[in-house]
Amino acid sequence: MATGAVGAGAPAWPRTVAVIGAGTMGLGVAEQFAAAGLTVRITDRSPEATAQAYDRLMQRVRGHAAAGIMPPEAVERCAAVTANPDLAATVDGVDFIFEAVFEQQEVKDDVLARLSRAARPDAVIVSNTSSFPIDDLAEHVLNAERFLGLHWFNPPEWTPGVEVIPHDTTDPAAVTQVVAFLRAIGKRPAVVRSAPGFVANRIQNALFREALACVQDGLASPREVDEVCRSTFGFRMPFFGPFLIADMAGLDVWESAAGTMERAYGERFQMPPILHDLVAQGKLGTKTGAGFFTYTPEERDQLLLERDRRYAALNELLARLPPIVAGTDDREE
Numbered sequence: 001m002a003t004g005a006v007g008a009g010a011p012a013w014p015r016t017v018a019v020i021g022a023g024t025m026g027l028g029v030a031e032q033f034a035a036a037g038l039t040v041r042i043t044d045r046s047p048e049a050t051a052q053a054y055d056r057l058m059q060r061v062r063g064h065a066a067a068g069i070m071p072p073e074a075v076e077r078c079a080a081v082t083a084n085p086d087l088a089a090t091v092d093g094v095d096f097i098f099e100a101v102f103e104q105q106e107v108k109d110d111v112l113a114r115l116s117r118a119a120r121p122d123a124v125i126v127s128n129t130s131s132f133p134i135d136d137l138a139e140h141v142l143n144a145e146r147f148l149g150l151h152w153f154n155p156p157e158w159t160p161g162v163e164v165i166p167h168d169t170t171d172p173a174a175v176t177q178v179v180a181f182l183r184a185i186g187k188r189p190a191v192v193r194s195a196p197g198f199v200a201n202r203i204q205n206a207l208f209r210e211a212l213a214c215v216q217d218g219l220a221s222p223r224e225v226d227e228v229c230r231s232t233f234g235f236r237m238p239f240f241g242p243f244l245i246a247d248m249a250g251l252d253v254w255e256s257a258a259g260t261m262e263r264a265y266g267e268r269f270q271m272p273p274i275l276h277d278l279v280a281q282g283k284l285g286t287k288t289g290a291g292f293f294t295y296t297p298e299e300r301d302q303l304l305l306e307r308d309r310r311y312a313a314l315n316e317l318l319a320r321l322p323p324i325v326a327g328t329d330d331r332e333e
């Protein structure tokens with residue numbers, strides 16, 4: 001099961017959580033929290049929206065249980081979630097508050113101000129914002145030292161990565177507590193600084209910009225671009241990030257390719273100096289024993305073997321899975 005903590009006992013903290021805004025993200029997060037054994041409350045912007053959110057939560061978890069990707073007890077645990085349209089009553093006395101309302105500045109500011117006034121003074125409050133600087137949101141939170149950004153990805157039950165984003169005066173103890181909680185429920189948190197797009201969306205948007213440009217320039221259709229991405233560099237990314245991939249490829253090779261693209265496409269392809277500095281020092285990656293990381297000969301051999309083992313396993317998994325839907329999966333054609 002992808003939800004690591006299901007059946008493994010609930011984490012020690014938090015015991016009670018409130019999810020504010022039960023849409024695409026809030027519902028998935030509520031499902032995972034409930035499945036992990038936490039006491040969960042949800043609220044939305046009206047009595048009707050809150051009642052519908054509860055129905056959608058049940059539909060969602062039943063679908064997952066029927067597909068065998070959530071255990072049967074997750075259905076009972078979600079049935080025990082309480083749905084109340086009253087924001088203050090929803091956050092009253094809980095340990096942890098997850099805000100996932102619309103990505104609109106005035107809505108977030110208002111909801112964060114109201115919920116932080118109604119919350120226990122030591123309740124940890126997080127916002128799932130995808131784009132607003134956490135320092136700006138913190139200005140609306142009472143006792144902002146217990147506030148931080150917590151950027152989950154869709155679908156939240158299954159995407160392991162979560163960006164943890166403290167602002168300037170977040171209490172480091174709150175960060176430690178939240179990181180431990182995320183790990184306990186099977187997530188892979190990374191603490192990053194607050195800046196527009198944080199880390200994930202900044203990189204994802206750069207990829208999307210170039211994908212659009214390839215189509216706009218007539219190089220390939222959207223289907224061909226998707227195929228290239230998922231089957232080449234994207235195929236490697238379940239296991240490795242860009243730095244380890246670059247180390248295994250050779251930083252001199254990447255620097256040279258980067259130069260070709262910079263000459264062709266200009267400033268947007270200019271590499272930050274960190275790459276040129278490493279190459280100038282002879283740190284070319286695994287082949288020289290150092291690049292962004294360092295490797296003994298044994299570590300390098302082990303890395304390359306484990307890489308190949310994972311790629312072989314992923315190819316087998318892809319061959320075994322059923323097709324997705326017509327139009328998105330080339331095996332359907």
Ligand SMILES: NC(=O)c1ccc[n+]([C@@H]2O[C@H](COP(=O)([O-])OP(=O)(O)OC[C@H]3O[C@@H](n4cnc5c(N)ncnc54)[C@H](O)[C@@H]3O)[C@@H](O)[C@H]2O)c1
Binds near residue numbers: 152
């Ligand atoms: N959808 C994604 O892929 C994604 C990924 C990461 C982060 N986020 C962020 O998560 C947040 C929620 O996004 P979403 O995709 O779930 O949006 P959504 O529109 O599906 O859900 C937002 C929910 O908030 C509710 N809401 C709005 N105002 C409210 C209020 N005043 N009080 C209570 N509830 C209120 C809405 O009725 C709705 O159910 C946003 O900040 C978004 O940027 C979204």
